[in-house]
Each structure stands twice: as C-alpha cells, then as structure tokens.
C-alpha cells in the first residue's frame with residue numbers, strides 16, 4: 001500500500017504504524033451503528049477519524065494514536081474539510097469512508113416542517129456530499145478506496161403505518177448515487193456500496209417503541225448494531241462488490257408478510 005502524503009511531515013506522523021493498516025473515516029460515530037462500526041474497525045487494526053457534532057463530549061470514544069475525533073455538523077463543508085484534513089495529517093490516506101450520520105423523521109407528508117426538511121437534507125445529503133467529494137479526491141490520488149453509505153430499508157420498501165417521505169427522498173438519493181458513483185469511478189479503483197438496514201436497536205429508538213418496531217420485519221425483531229458492523233466488514237473484504245445496496249432487514253424488502 002503506497003502512502004500519499006499531502007503534508008510535509010506526513011511520513012514522520014505515520015511512521016509508527018504499519019503500511020498495511022488501513023485508514024477509515026466514520027461519521028455519526030458517537031452512538032449506535034457508527035459507534036459499533038468505529039470500535040470494530042479499530043479492533044481490526046484500522047486507524048479511524050470519527051465525527052459527530054458532539055463526539056468529544058459524548059465520551060463514548062476517546063482520542064488515541066489510532067483514533068482521532070472531530071466535532072462538527074457533517075452537513076457543513078467546513079466540517080467535511082476538517083475531517084479529511086485530520087485523516088491526512090495524522091494518517092496520510094483514506095481507504096474507507098462510512099457515511100453513517102443521518103436522521104430519520106417519520107411524519108405524514110403534509111405535516112413536515114421546513115426545519116424537518118432542512119435537517120434531513122443537511123444531515124443525510126449534504127453530510128454525504130461534501131465529505132465524499134473530499135475523500136474521493138484523496139482516493140483518486142491513491143487509486144483505491146471504498147465508500148459505504150447507510151441508507152434504510154424504508155427507502156426501497158415504504159410501509160403505510162410509518163410514513164417517512166423525507167427518508168425516502170434523502171436515503172433514496174444515497175442509494176441512487178451509490179450506483180452512479182460506482183460507475184463513474186470503476187476504472188479508478190474506488191468502490192461505492194450501501195447498507196440499507198431495517199430497524200436497528202440503537203438510541204434512535206426508545207425502548208417503548210421496540211414492540212411496534214419489531215413487527216416491521218418478517219423476522220419480528222430489531223437488528224443488532226453488531227450485525228450492521230459484520231456486514232460492513234464483509235463489504236470491505238469483498239472487492240468485486242460494487243454499486244450494491246445490501247438490505248439487512250430480516251426480509252422486509254422482499255414484500256408483504
């Protein structure tokens with residue numbers, strides 16, 4: 001693996017690490033799926049830059065040699081720039097970007113507020129866009145990289161009792177752009193894949209909603225964050241998988257039950 005150093009002191013900074021140690025960026029890493037993915041990547045030997053708006057004060061992760069934390073709203077271009085600068089300054093490259101930060105705002109279509117629209121577009125779409133653009137610029141220099149987005153099973157399989165048009169609008173966009181970027185960068189060694197989970201047991205869902213949410217999967221249970229991380233690591237290990245949206249929902253995407 002060749003290290004591409006945009007900073008003059010890059011080689012010294014990364015000297016302590018093996019050239020085989022990959023570098024990942026994970027957004028929304030203070031909680032739920034992003035937290036588990038970050039821990040699993042570190043356990044696998046990755047060096048990670050982890051972001052959320054308040055990741056330093058969340059105290060679920062602590063900065064160390066192989067883990068750097070960046071606070072900030074990932075929907076803002078300046079946060080995306082800070083995240084990429086941190087990765088390059090400390091680790092010299094970006095092999096994997098996990099666009100995980102996201103919001104799910106279920107509401108009847110006519111009741112959405114302008115704040116809901118702004119929040120969903122900023123977090124789910126701008127949060128993907130600016131960071132991916134900067135990370136892919138770096139991956140092009142390396143001639144390799146992998147971008148994994150986190151969508152939702154509802155994007156492909158809406159359910160009548162839980163209307164969430166803003167999730168369809170934004171996460172559906174992530175699923176579509178996964179395919180278009182997979183084609184655009186196929187000859188540059190950069191892959192794009194998306195995980196579309198059903199309902200996952202994270203702080204996003206209060207315990208009192210679990211009985212209802214379990215009914216949204218044919219397997220009548222929530223997914224565990226470890227199952228999402230397992231799938232993500234599998235995608236990392238499968239170089240011929242590209243432009244794919246993989247559902248992790250106990251079969252909910254397959255039809256009615």
Ligand SMILES: NC(=O)c1ccc[n+]([C@@H]2O[C@H](COP(=O)([O-])OP(=O)(O)OC[C@H]3O[C@@H](n4cnc5c(N)ncnc54)[C@H](OP(=O)(O)O)[C@@H]3O)[C@@H](O)[C@H]2O)c1
Pocket residue numbers: 027028029030031032033034051052053054055058072073074075100101102103104122123127150151152153196197198199200201202203204205
């Ligand atoms: N849980 C599910 O059932 C489920 C199902 C399908 C898909 N998903 C998707 O999976 C992803 C993670 O969800 P989760 O369930 O793990 O949620 P979670 O436990 O609520 O965690 C959300 C994470 O995103 C961060 N975040 C929120 N807005 C952000 C922003 N503007 N900029 C940077 N970070 C931001 C939060 O930290 P801060 O508050 O510090 O910013 C937190 O780290 C989301 O994209 C979600 O749509 C979840």
